Amino acid sequence: MALKRLSQLPRYSWPRTTASATSTARQFHCSTQQCTDGVFRELTSMRVRTPWVEAFRRQQAEQSIPTQPSGKPEVPKDRTLTSRRSEESYHSVILPLAQDPWLLDTYLNSSGHIRLGTLFMDLDALSGIIAYKHTGDDVTTVTASCDRIIINHPLSEICDLELSGKVTYATGRSSLEITMQVAKAPKPGEKPRNEDVLINCAFTMVSLDPGTRKPVAVNPLQVETDEEKRLYALGEHNSKIRKERNQTALIKHTPNDLESDLIHAFWQKSLQYHDPYDSLRKPHNVHHMDTTILRTATIMQPQNRNRHHFMIFGGFLLKQTFELAFTCAAAFAHARPTFVSLDPSTFQNPVPVGSILYLTATVIFTDPPLIPAPDEKVDQESEYTRVQIRVDSKVRDVEHGHSKPTGQFNYTFTVPKSIRVMPRTYQEFMMYLDARRRAEQVRQSMEDDGIVSPKAAENSVTE
Structure with a gap:
């Protein structure tokens, strides 16, 4: 049916003009074709x-x-x-x-x-x-x-x-x-x-x-x-x-002793926030992880296909996940985020043309953290916070039959604000600990490559 409709589209041809007609007709021209919002x-x-x-x-x-x-x-x-x-x-x-x-x-x-x-x-x-x-x-x-x-x-x-x-x-x-x-x-x-x-x-x-x-x-x-x-x-x-x-992933192994202590410390802090006999209450700059979630659903059109025609170009997925992560960080901090790094991220399955792509962005870690490790040195008074966003993607066919994960993307931004995220379910704790491990690796790599100051990054002409 789709091909029949395509074949029935009218074909246009421009009428020929005589020399005398062209001398009096208005002359039209168009600018060089530009690819808007696409690959160079x-x-x-x-x-x-x-x-x-x-x-x-x-x-x-x-x-x-x-x-x-x-x-x-x-x-x-x-x-x-x-x-x-x-x-x-x-x-x-x-x-x-x-x-x-x-x-x-x-x-x-x-x-x-x-x-x-x-x-x-x-x-x-x-x-x-x-x-x-x-x-x-x-x-x-x-x-x-x-x-x-x-x-x-x-x-x-x-x-x-x-x-x-x-x-x-x-x-x-x-x-x-x-x-x-x-x-x-x-x-x-x-x-x-x-x-x-x-x-x-x-x-x-x-x-x-x-x-x-x-x-x-x-x-x-x-x-x-x-x-x-x-x-x-x-x-x-x-x-x-x-x-x-992969060998030490939390999906395969339980948290180590330090990480278990952090989970317990968060649980104690949560009890303290809700204890009627304790004056301590959750600060205004602390937000539960489940309140930071942003979701999108998009149909995958052939204009974003790769060179093999029937799968979506991986770069398009990078752009979509980055912009959702940027939006999530901005909504979380109510401030303009500045990109720091895309941490190790995986493409698990291809995304077919015509399928529905679901993206879920969540703030899963903030640095400085709300509760640091016992020997961890952090500046809780810092005016900048490093925010890690995890974007999970999955794909379904239009009929919403089977679904499968297509990738996980981990973005880190800096925001000019003191703000913290707090997990409260076991799944959120696993996401938090996984992000904490990744943040340690990013910190190490940035020490090797040279640390860009948040102020210099904030003044950049890039996002």
């Missing part, structure tokens, strides 16, 4: 462009289910996988934000700040280009996780930006790590200075057989220079951290 065009130039209606017709003609694997292997088992150098996968593009006001118009929010969610979408598209440069087009490469996105040096003015990256870790198995950065665009022939780097990030990609959707081996990485060895060692470290995090 240069990052999609390598894709095979197929209109949605054609992809849809082809899928119907083949009577295939695009969300299900065909089961027929398409990648030869005996293919040769030679090692490749990191520089072979290097790719960079320039975002001319300072030169093109109409392009800049698609990257700004209502307060004149650069929308980081849109930059994250570009970074995910860039990671796909880099991955295929390393693996080739025989495999399907998808985003498995975002290991980190960190603000290094806040921008003080609108300028052209260079997005660049390359494969920095690949052992020859199915996964590879891609390291990217966003920096002030350098002069031709020069490299960005360290103080000009706005964002550093790392994405883990997994290569799959297009037919079976099972992981397949890819080319190992050949490292030669000291810098390549350093980045490769960092990739090994990130891989080790991911495995350790």
Whole structure:
């Protein structure tokens, strides 16, 4: 029925005009086409462009289910996988934000700040280009996780930006790590200075057989220079951290002694707040976790599909989850949040075109915490609070049949306010403790990379 309606759409043609007619007719022109609220065009130039209606017709003609694997292997088992150098996968593009006001118009929010969610979408598209440069087009490469996105040096003015990256870790198995950065665009022939780097990030990609959707081996990485060895060692470290995090996850193990003591201390504090014989009451700047929740439901349209046509582009999910997390932090603090980092986050399942995406954002940790550990040094008088937002996503079909989780995203913001979150159910305590562990890792990584002061971050032209 949908195809029938599409085929019945009228086809228009412009009438020809004579020379005399054109001399007296009003002349019209249009500005250069701009992609509003989408991926920077240069990052999609390598894709095979197929209109949605054609992809849809082809899928119907083949009577295939695009969300299900065909089961027929398409990648030869005996293919040769030679090692490749990191520089072979290097790719960079320039975002001319300072030169093109109409392009800049698609990257700004209502307060004149650069929308980081849109930059994250570009970074995910860039990671796909880099991955295929390393693996080739025989495999399907998808985003498995975002290991980190960190603000290094806040921008003080609108300028052209260079997005660049390359494969920095690949052992020859199915996964590879891609390291990217966003920096002030350098002069031709020069490299960005360290103080000009706005964002550093790392994405883990997994290569799959297009037919079976099972992981397949890819080319190992050949490292030669000291810098390549350093980045490769960092990739090994990130891989080790991911495995350790999975092994010690609270879903598998009970909280340790310190964490159990914190749960007990929160329970005691809650009793104290409600004890009629105790004068202590819950302060106005303390909020229960369940009161911070924000939810959205969105139908996934084909305009946000990936290069394989029937799944939603991972960068779009990053943008959606970031903007919901930003809104959640703002609603919680009643102040403008400033982005600090995207902590290790996972893409669990693909999101099909036409499905319903449900997002749930919750404030799960604040630093300084309401109740610190016995040996933890915190500044309870600080005018700034670091707020961690967890966004859980799940997807259902339109008929609301089966649902499945699609990912968990962990964003950290700074707000210019003293405000605290307090869990009160066992599930909330587990979310709080998981966030506390993640905050420790973020704190450590920021000490290694250099801490951006909240005041400097607040004055940035980015969100």
